[in-house]
Each structure stands twice: as C-alpha cells, then as structure tokens.
Amino acid sequence: MQLHVDISKTFRSAGRRFDLSVAFQADSQRVVIYGASGAGKSLTLKAIAGLITPDDGRISVDGADFFDSQTRLNLAPRQRKVAYVFQDYALFPHLTVRENIGFGLNRGWFNREARHSRADIDQWLDTLHIRNVADQYPTELSGGQRQRTALARALINRPTALLLDEPFAALDHSLRKLMRKELDQLQRALRIPLALITHDREDVEVFGDQVVHLRDGRVAAGLADALA
Numbered sequence: 001m002q003l004h005v006d007i008s009k010t011f012r013s014a015g016r017r018f019d020l021s022v023a024f025q026a027d028s029q030r031v032v033i034y035g036a037s038g039a040g041k042s043l044t045l046k047a048i049a050g051l052i053t054p055d056d057g058r059i060s061v062d063g064a065d066f067f068d069s070q071t072r073l074n075l076a077p078r079q080r081k082v083a084y085v086f087q088d089y090a091l092f093p094h095l096t097v098r099e100n101i102g103f104g105l106n107r108g109w110f111n112r113e114a115r116h117s118r119a120d121i122d123q124w125l126d127t128l129h130i131r132n133v134a135d136q137y138p139t140e141l142s143g144g145q146r147q148r149t150a151l152a153r154a155l156i157n158r159p160t161a162l163l164l165d166e167p168f169a170a171l172d173h174s175l176r177k178l179m180r181k182e183l184d185q186l187q188r189a190l191r192i193p194l195a196l197i198t199h200d201r202e203d204v205e206v207f208g209d210q211v212v213h214l215r216d217g218r219v220a221a222g223l224a225d226a227l228a
C-alpha cells in the first residue's frame with residue numbers, strides 16, 4: 001500500500017486546543033502508527049478513512065487521491081473503499097453475529113446483490129472461525145469473537161485496505177497474543193494492506209514493516225528512542 005499523508009487540522013474544545021500536523025509516506029503492506037495516548041493516532045487514521053476532514057493537505061492511497069484541500073477533493077468514506085475497525089469494534093448490540101456481518105454487506109460500500117449475501121457471510125464466518133456463534137448477540141460473545149465479527153464485517157466488502165484502531169486494546173494479555181497471531185495469519189492469507197495504530201510495542205514488532213511514530217500531533221523522529 002502506498003500511503004501519502006500530509007495533513008493539518010486544529011481541534012478546539014472546552015478551552016483546549018490540539019494541533020494535528022502529520023506528514024509521512026509509507027509503501028508497505030503493514031504500516032503501524034505508533035505513539036503515546038493523545039499523540040494523534042486515531043485522528044490520523046480517521047482522516048485517512050474520511051471520518052474527519054483535515055483543514056488542509058492531501059491524502060492519497062495507492063495513487064488515488066482521497067483528500068486534497070487545494071482542489072477541494074474530499075471522497076466520502078464509502079468511496080475510499082477502505083475498512084475502518086473501531087477500537088471497541090462498534091458492533092450493533094441488537095443484531096446477531098450473522099446480521100452484523102450482513103449489515104456491512106447490504107449497507108456497505110459496494111452495495112452488492114442480496115443473492116450473494118448468504119454465501120459471502122458463511123464464507124467469512126468460516127474464515128474468522130465464528131460460524132458456531134453466528135446466531136448469538138455481541139453481549140454473548142468473548143472478546144476474541146467480538147473482534148473476529150468486527151473483522152468479518154469489515155472484510156466482507158473486500159476493501160482495498162484495512163485500518164485498525166488499537167485492535168487488541170480491548171483484549172486481555174493472553175487473548176491479545178492469540179488474536180495478534182490470527183490477524184498476522186489473516187493478513188498474510190488475504191494479502192490485504194493493513195494500517196494499525198497502537199501504543200503496544202509488541203504490535204510494532206509483529207506488524208511494523210513500516211512504523212510512523214507520532215508525538216504531540218506530529219511525526220517524531222527516532223522510533224528507537226520511543227521503543228527504548
């Protein structure tokens with residue numbers, strides 16, 4: 001994935017001000033955006049997904065412009081064809097696992113024919129090992145099953161890239177290890193470009209083919225210092 005980000009945005013709320021001014025280029029299948037809490041990681045990933053609009057700058061992925069303040073280009077999130085998985089997975093509590101995944105498909109970015117739905121959902125239930133809980137609701141799932149459901153819902157639209165906001169933060173230590181391994185294998189099997197944000201150095205070790213280190217809303221030099 002070729003990722004070009006050069007954006008700035010000022011956030012103001014309750015008398016506080018946060019200046020995001022992030023510029024980096026990445027050319028790798030696995031990009032990690034690393035930094036302490038409050039560094040601007042989520043804001044940067046959301047800007048790539050189109051969930052927030054920068055004040056200025058440019059974002060392009062694989063040569064396709066997503067945002068360009070000079071030409072007033074700002075593709076809607078669904079036009080970007082990237083999947084964004086929230087830290088808390090944002091599953092619909094009133095829908096089963098199968099319905100959550102199907103929601104992604106039917107309301108999704110590609111609006112595919114309903115006749116494809118059932119087979120596609122079954123395929124992703126199998127790929128993510130959650131067929132046995134397909135009719136259960138999110139509150140009836142383990143943390144790992146919740147994450148697999150969120151991944152299936154994201155992947156069913158066959159996005160061109162997967163953007164993950166702290167994918168393992170909601171999991172306890174041993175489950176984190178397992179799910180990290182699963183995501184590692186899934187990414188290799190699907191060959192889907194992946195960008196994830198984390199403040200966990202183990203994520204950096206596994207997924208950080210390329211690492212962007214953020215500090216106070218900017219790209220910081222010297223990842224070695226950060227990891228020391």
Ligand SMILES: Nc1ncnc2c1ncn2[C@@H]1O[C@H](COP(=O)(O)OP(=O)(O)OP(=O)(O)O)[C@@H](O)[C@H]1O
Pocket residue numbers: 011012013018035036037038039040041042043044199
């Ligand atoms: N809508 C907003 N208005 C004002 N400030 C905001 C807004 N959203 C985020 N911020 C501030 O911007 C800073 C960066 O937020 P961001 O969510 O990107 O951090 P992060 O690096 O992802 O942190 P964490 O690891 O804790 O999730 C924080 O100080 C946050 O309080």
